Amino acid sequence: xxxxxxxxxxxxxxxxxxxxxxxxxxxxxxxxxxxxxxxxxxxxxxxxxxxxxxxxxxxxxxxxxxxxxxxxxxxxxxxxxxxxxxxxxxxxxxxxxxxxxxxxxxxxxxxxxxxxxxxxxxxxxxxxxxxxxxxxxxxxxxxxxxxxxxxxxxxxxxxxxxxxxxxxxxxxxxxxxxxxxxxxxxxxxxxxxxxxxxxxxxxxxxxxxxxxxxxxxxxxxxxxxxxxxxxxxxxxxxxxxxxxxxxxxxxxxxxxxxxxxxxxxxxxxxxxxxxxxxxxxxxxxxxxxxxxxxxxxxxxxxxxxxxxxxxxxxxxxxxxxxxx
Amino acid sequence: xxxxxxxxxxxxxxxxxxxxxxxxxxxxxxxxxxxxxxxxxxxxxxxxxxxxxxxxxxxxxxxxxxxxxxxxxxxxxxxxxx
Amino acid sequence: xxxxxxxxxxxxxxxxxxxxxxxxxxxxxxxxxxxxxxxxxxxxxxxxxxxxxxxxxxxxxxxxxxxxxxxxxxxxxxxxxxxxxxxxxxxxxxxxxxxxxxxxxxxxxxxxxxxxxxxxxxxxxxxxxxxxxxxxxxxxxxxxxxxxxxxxxxxxxxxxxxxxxxxxxxxxxxxxxxxxxxxxxxxxx
Numbered sequence: 001x002x003x004x005x006x007x008x009x010x011x012x013x014x015x016x017x018x019x020x021x022x023x024x025x026x027x028x029x030x031x032x033x034x035x036x037x038x039x040x041x042x043x044x045x046x047x048x049x050x051x052x053x054x055x056x057x058x059x060x061x062x063x064x065x066x067x068x069x070x071x072x073x074x075x076x077x078x079x080x081x082x083x084x085x086x087x088x089x090x091x092x093x094x095x096x097x098x099x100x101x102x103x104x105x106x107x108x109x110x111x112x113x114x115x116x117x118x119x120x121x122x123x124x125x126x127x128x129x130x131x132x133x134x135x136x137x138x139x140x141x142x143x144x145x146x147x148x149x150x151x152x153x154x155x156x157x158x159x160x161x162x163x164x165x166x167x168x169x170x171x172x173x174x175x176x177x178x179x180x181x182x183x184x185x186x187x188x189x190x191x192x193x194x195x196x197x198x199x200x201x202x203x204x205x206x207x208x209x210x211x212x213x214x215x216x217x218x219x220x221x222x223x224x225x226x227x228x229x230x231x232x233x234x235x236x237x238x239x240x241x242x243x244x245x246x247x248x249x250x251x252x253x254x255x256x257x258x259x260x261x262x263x264x265x266x267x268x269x270x271x272x273x274x275x276x277x278x279x280x281x282x283x284x285x286x287x288x289x290x291x292x293x294x295x296x297x298x299x300x301x302x303x304x305x306x307x308x309x310x311x312x313x314x315x316x317x318x319x320x321x322x323x324x
Numbered sequence: 325x326x327x328x329x330x331x332x333x334x335x336x337x338x339x340x341x342x343x344x345x346x347x348x349x350x351x352x353x354x355x356x357x358x359x360x361x362x363x364x365x366x367x368x369x370x371x372x373x374x375x376x377x378x379x380x381x382x383x384x385x386x387x388x389x390x391x392x393x394x395x396x397x398x399x400x401x402x403x404x405x406x
Numbered sequence: 407x408x409x410x411x412x413x414x415x416x417x418x419x420x421x422x423x424x425x426x427x428x429x430x431x432x433x434x435x436x437x438x439x440x441x442x443x444x445x446x447x448x449x450x451x452x453x454x455x456x457x458x459x460x461x462x463x464x465x466x467x468x469x470x471x472x473x474x475x476x477x478x479x480x481x482x483x484x485x486x487x488x489x490x491x492x493x494x495x496x497x498x499x500x501x502x503x504x505x506x507x508x509x510x511x512x513x514x515x516x517x518x519x520x521x522x523x524x525x526x527x528x529x530x531x532x533x534x535x536x537x538x539x540x541x542x543x544x545x546x547x548x549x550x551x552x553x554x555x556x557x558x559x560x561x562x563x564x565x566x567x568x569x570x571x572x573x574x575x576x577x578x579x580x581x582x583x584x585x586x587x588x589x590x591x592x593x594x595x
Contacts, residue, residue, distance in 0.1 A: 033595045040590040047335030055343055060352040064528070069342035072526025076338075079524075079578070079588045087595045161357040168361045169370050176357075182452035184397040185362070187373035193362070194371040196449060200357040304464035311466035334589045341526045341585055348530035348541060349434075377447075389445030390418025395453045398417060 019099065019109055023116045026095060030120055033087060034127050037080050041131060045138045048073045052142040061201060070139060077135050084124055092120045147213035151294070154209055155179075158202050169193035178297065181207055207295065214290035221283035228276040235269035236320065254324075266324055277317050284309055376404030412461050412470050419444060419454035422484065425474045427451075429481035432542030434492030443486045479549030481542075498538030505539060506547045513566050515539075516548070517573030525581035 052069065059065045096117045103110040162176040167188035174186055180199040187194050242262055250256040288306040292299045332340065362371050366385035375381035377398065378388040392403050413421055427440045441451045462471045482488050504511050515537065519529035530541040555563060582588045 029595055033593065036593045037590055040593060043334070044589050047333070047338075051335055051339045055339060058343065060347070061354055062347075062352040064347040064352070065343045068345070068523075068526045068528060069339060071523045072338045072342060075524030075526065075578075076589050079582070080590050082575075083590060083593070091595055158357070165357055165359055168359050174359070180397070182456055183449045184453075185377060185402075185449055186359075191370075192372045192374065194373060194377065196360040196362045196447070198355070198358050198360060201352075201354045203357065301460050301464070305460070308464050308466035332586075334586070337586050338526055345528060346531060348528050348534060377450075386445070387447055388450055390415075390450070392417050392450070393415070395417060395457060398450060398453055 016109060020112065022095070023112065026091065027116065027120060030087070030092070030123060034084070034123065037084065037127070040080065041077070041134060044073060044076050045134055049138055049142055061205065070142075073138075074135060077131055081128055081131065084127065088120065088124055092117065147209060147216050151206075151209050151213045154202050154206055158199070158206070161200060161202070165197065167191060167193055168195050179203060179206060179295065207298075210291055210294040211287075213294065214287045217290045218283050218286040221279055221286055225276055225279035225283055228272045228279060232269055232272035232276060235265050235272060236322075239265045239269065239322065262324065266322060269322070273319055277314075280313060281310065284313070377402040379404040410469075412465055413473075416454040416457040417446065417450050419446065419451070419458075421458065421470065421474060422477045422480075423487070424455065424458045425477035426481035426484035426487045429478045429542045429546050430487055430490050432545060433497075433540040434542070435490045436493065439490055440487065443490060445486075475549055476553070479546050479553065481546055492540070497534075497540055497543065501537045502539055502543050502547070505537075505544070506550065509551065509566060510569060512547060512551055513570040514573045515544070517570040517575075518577040519544075521574045521577035521581055524578060525585070527581060 048070070052066065055069045056063065056066050096113060099109070099113050103113060158179065163173070165174045165176055166172060167174055167190065170188060170191040170193065172188055172190040174188060174195060174197065176186065176197070180186075180197060180203055182204065183196060183198050185194045186197040239262055242258060242265070246258055246262075247256075250259050253259075284306060288302045292302050363369065364371065364380040364383065364385055364387070367380060367383040369380060369382040371377070371387075372381065378392065379386050381404070392398055392400060394400050415421075415423075423444055427444070430440060431437060437448065437451065441448055444451065446454075458470075458474075462468075462474070465471070505515065506512075515533060519533055522529035522532040530544070533539050533544060534541070582591075
């Protein structure tokens with residue numbers, strides 16, 4: 001129909017302008033929509049951060065009310081995400097489909113339309129990524145606590161309670177000198193009677209808290225691991241960009257200043273790539289070393305648990321082939 | 325309740341819902357360390373360490389009908405001889 | 407699996423005992439009743455439980471945990487534990503039967519449960535209160551459907567997934583309305 005081939009006719013120009021203006025209007029509306037959603041994200045997360053401590057303070061030992069509260073916060077983030085997806089599906093995509101059938105491939109209008117769609121999708125993706133990041137950050141901020149005093153207090157309370165535990169038969173002190181993680185038969189050293197010792201909720205939570213503390217003490221390895229992984233990705237990206245600017249000659253001869261630069265990036269990248277898994281390994285190794293320091297009687301289990309975990313994260317390790 | 329709720333901010337309603345409802349299986353309660361009597365439910369005799377854990381040394385009543393293996397606190401040697 | 411030391415019973419408590427017991431406990435059966443039925447005392451049960459948890463953690467191939475999933479679904483056929491019912495009663499047998507036979511009903515409740523959690527409700531409690539189905543029964547039926555899913559075509563699976571998601575959205579709206587709406591309901595494009 002001659003339409004949208006963007007000839008030089010007045011009619012074509014008008015249609016071209018109309019398309020541009022329709023797309024610009026929609027994109028502006030998308031920007032405004034995302035800005036309004038962001039205001040709600042601000043309200044949601046600041047409210048969550050403000051109220052979470054009082055929810056936690058009144059909670060039971062499993063943290064069930066806080067779990068519901070944080071699930072609700074994440075549910076709201078999810079509902080905003082769905083709202084955005086619906087806008088893309090109902091407001092952006094139909095416009096794209098309507099024009100893409102009528103515009104001839106390679107025409108200016110066609111590329112404007114494609115770029116527009118790509119930009120809108122990218123804005124939505126970036127918004128979602130940002131949302132996820134902010135939700136994670138808020139959750140981390142709220143849940144962050146120093147497990148050193150928590151663990152010390154638990155151990156202290158447990159030993160104090162144990163001092164008061166006497167034999168049911170003869171009344172002598174049972175002299176409990178170890179952490180019982182669950183109920184156990186404890187014989188009285190005076191009359192040899194078996195007592196069934198119930199260590200209480202503190203003791204039952206000790207292993208879990210020790211794990212949290214060991215993770216806390218090992219976190220610097222995880223941070224370093226993640227830093228290395230980010231570095232590797234960024235170096236790879238830089239190499240990719242640099243490779244696109246190589247001349248045919250540089251490519252064929254594999255030499256020249258840009259090629260040298262590429263090789264230097266690659267060696268840094270290789271270093272980051274090999275250090276990242278080492279740091280992950282040190283992170284887990286350190287967790288279990290710390291756990292054994294905290295709860296020495298579980299050493300054998302810690303070692304087996306570590307080997308099993310290690311087998312799993314090593315299974316997913318992969319290296320890039322850059323083929324320079 | 326719904327009318328009242330409308331006056332609250334969104335966050336306040338979200339919080340109220342989280343804290344006011346019952347959890348599945350109820351609230352997790354805290355308990356301190358303590359001991360339970362481990363006397364024979366059949367004859368009332370005490371249970372001594374050397375008699376093992378599985379049977380009453382006096383009347384033969386079985387406390388445990390499975391065979392104990394080597395675990396963390398309980399060992400194979402805790403099976404009674406009877 | 408007979409030779410694998412990871413499957414050796416602990417204090418005579420097999421993985422089937424342990425799995426079925428957990429299904430029953432999730433159903434509201436008291437631990438004391440589990441212990442009597444298995445012929446052990448609480449410290450023995452707790453040590454065996456702890457032992458099974460440790461074996462799962464030490465098993466890098468996840469064979470123990472996947473076998474536990476299968477056995478969990480067979481709790482009602484367990485010779486010693488199958489008959490145990492919670493003191494509060496067996497729940498709504500009619501709804502439970504429907505859950506196990508009507509896949510759409512199961513998908514609907516799965517969607518509703520997810521929506522409940524996302525709305526800040528206790529999803530397990532919501533199912534219990536509204537349909538009289540306990541968490542343990544629900545999980546057990548879920549395991550059965552998951553087993554069945556292996557023989558389904560991908561189109562069938564997709565159909566169920568979409569149905570569940572549509573129901574999730576429907577319930578999400580309902581739960582939101584009950585509490586004064588979502589935080590961004592009035593934000594328009």
